[in-house]
Amino acid sequence: MAITSFIERIFSKDKSAKSVAKDRLKLVLMQDRASIPGHILEQMRKDILQVVSRYLEIDESALDLNLEKADGSVALTANIPIKRVLPETTASTPK
Amino acid sequence: MSETSRVIVVTSGKGGVGKTTTTANVGMALAGLGEKVALMDADIGLRNLDLALGLENRIVYDIVDVVEGRAKLRQALIRDKRNQNLALLPAAQTRDKSAVTPAQMKQVITDLKEEGFTFILIDCPAGIEQGFVNATAGANEAIVVTNPEMASVRDADRIIGLLEAQDLRDPMLIVNRLRVKMVKSMEMLGVEDVQEVLGSGVHLLGIVPDDESIITSANRGEPASLNLESLAGQAYRNIALRLKGEQVPFMDLEEKTGFMDKLRKIFSARK
Numbered sequence: 001m002a003i004t005s006f007i008e009r010i011f012s013k014d015k016s017a018k019s020v021a022k023d024r025l026k027l028v029l030m031q032d033r034a035s036i037p038g039h040i041l042e043q044m045r046k047d048i049l050q051v052v053s054r055y056l057e058i059d060e061s062a063l064d065l066n067l068e069k070a071d072g073s074v075a076l077t078a079n080i081p082i083k084r085v086l087p088e089t090t091a092s093t094p095k
Numbered sequence: 096m097s098e099t100s101r102v103i104v105v106t107s108g109k110g111g112v113g114k115t116t117t118t119a120n121v122g123m124a125l126a127g128l129g130e131k132v133a134l135m136d137a138d139i140g141l142r143n144l145d146l147a148l149g150l151e152n153r154i155v156y157d158i159v160d161v162v163e164g165r166a167k168l169r170q171a172l173i174r175d176k177r178n179q180n181l182a183l184l185p186a187a188q189t190r191d192k193s194a195v196t197p198a199q200m201k202q203v204i205t206d207l208k209e210e211g212f213t214f215i216l217i218d219c220p221a222g223i224e225q226g227f228v229n230a231t232a233g234a235n236e237a238i239v240v241t242n243p244e245m246a247s248v249r250d251a252d253r254i255i256g257l258l259e260a261q262d263l264r265d266p267m268l269i270v271n272r273l274r275v276k277m278v279k280s281m282e283m284l285g286v287e288d289v290q291e292v293l294g295s296g297v298h299l300l301g302i303v304p305d306d307e308s309i310i311t312s313a314n315r316g317e318p319a320s321l322n323l324e325s326l327a328g329q330a331y332r333n334i335a336l337r338l339k340g341e342q343v344p345f346m347d348l349e350e351k352t353g354f355m356d357k358l359r360k361i362f363s364a365r366k
Binding site (some may be wrong): 017019024025026028031 | 244248250253256278282283284285288291292336
């Protein structure tokens with residue numbers, strides 16, 4: 001690296017290629033490590049549906065299960081539209 | 096049969112990071128330390144380890160010939176004339192990965208152990224498919240080779256996960272093609288960066304600088320580890336020593352680069 005670009009970097013406060021690479025790598029590895037194969041996600045979706053529908057009547061077709069990547073973290077989010085709450089007698093008895 | 100045989104797969108996920116060169120050089124360095132070393136080229140269909148060792152003209156039989164019964168293991172093994180401790184079991188060039196099964200690979204390794212080899216190094220093909228499964232099948236330990244470069248480190252991370260699934264935990268790491276000057280000027284990932292990103296599950300086995308002598312020696316079919324004068328040669332020897340359990344400090348590449356550069360200048364000026 002030329003001295004001029006070194007000086008430029010100090011004054012422009014640009015991050016070095018090294019630290020940019022490291023930050024990008026950390027993020028992509030976190031995403032890679034948290035990625036779930038499609039068939040596992042589908043199985044999980046079914047399992048969640050089964051458990052939730054013991055207590056709630058839900059709109060199964062509108063269930064939305066996603067892995068979301070934001071702000072340097074990965075989250076599993078589920079959006080489950082509820083039609084009604086099942087009465088307590090029917091609740092807790094598996095379908 | 097050697098009770099102490101160590102079966103180590105050399106892998107990386109990504110192609111072109113220097114797996115084959117590493118296998119050849121670490122194998123040669125181990126042989127130089129008196130170990131009986133068998134190098135197995137598991138990259139069936141894309142044979143290259145023979146070239147790295149300069150043994151390409153001596154191949155008669157290959158691993159598929161052994162597995163399919165056309166040749167005995169001893170007939171297929173090529174003894175290196177520079178160091179009789181070293182032998183190569185070449186890959187087939189005309190077949191593909193499906194020519195060998197994991198069970199057959201395990202059998203070949205068992206037979207190599209019976210031949211008395213103390214180190215069996217397996218050069219794994221790039222990728223995560225059948226070739227990877229074959230190459231890791233009979234291994235007890237793993238070396239992951241990576242370059243200090245994003246795609247390579249990412250693939251190394253993936254491979255570390257897959258090795259774990261094959262019960263090859265806590266692999267050893269070789270950071271290959273390090274450009275000391277670029278790391279110093281903050282332009283390239285350093286060894287510490289690579290280690291930090293990959294996590295504590297990997298153990299640093301060695302650092303190999305991006306040394307021109309590796310290219311020239313590969314062209315001549317003489318592994319760089321034969322030349323202990325070269326920086327790369329020393330790096331490979333240190334790796335071999337660490338594999339044998341010795342505590343060898345990591346080279347101060349910065350200082351050595353300067354010194355070697357000066358030496359090189361002196362010699363090139365003389366020519």
